[in-house]
Amino acid sequence: LKITAATDDGEVMGVQHWTYPVYGVQFHPESILTPDGKRMLENFIISER
Template identity: 60%
Template sequence: PSSLEVTARTEDDIVMGVRHKNYKLEGIQFHPESFLTPDGLKILKNFICL
């Protein structure tokens, strides 16, 4: 939709993140297994601090 802007894509051009243009609203592709990696908690904290 025109109210969203893409904020992240993969190298294959797949949309992984969006932001609403008028509201403080972010969306990301969520992979729960990524939080079990050594940097998983850091990734989660960085997103929460947006």
């Protein structure tokens, strides 16, 4: 995987596969600092059923 995003201190925040269109990001919607984080998780769970 190729690192596509990182914090100033080097913590990996985003990656992508070298060949395939596969991407990943570090995101915690359950965090108290994310407005509507609980709703985002609920929507994701409902959409994946």
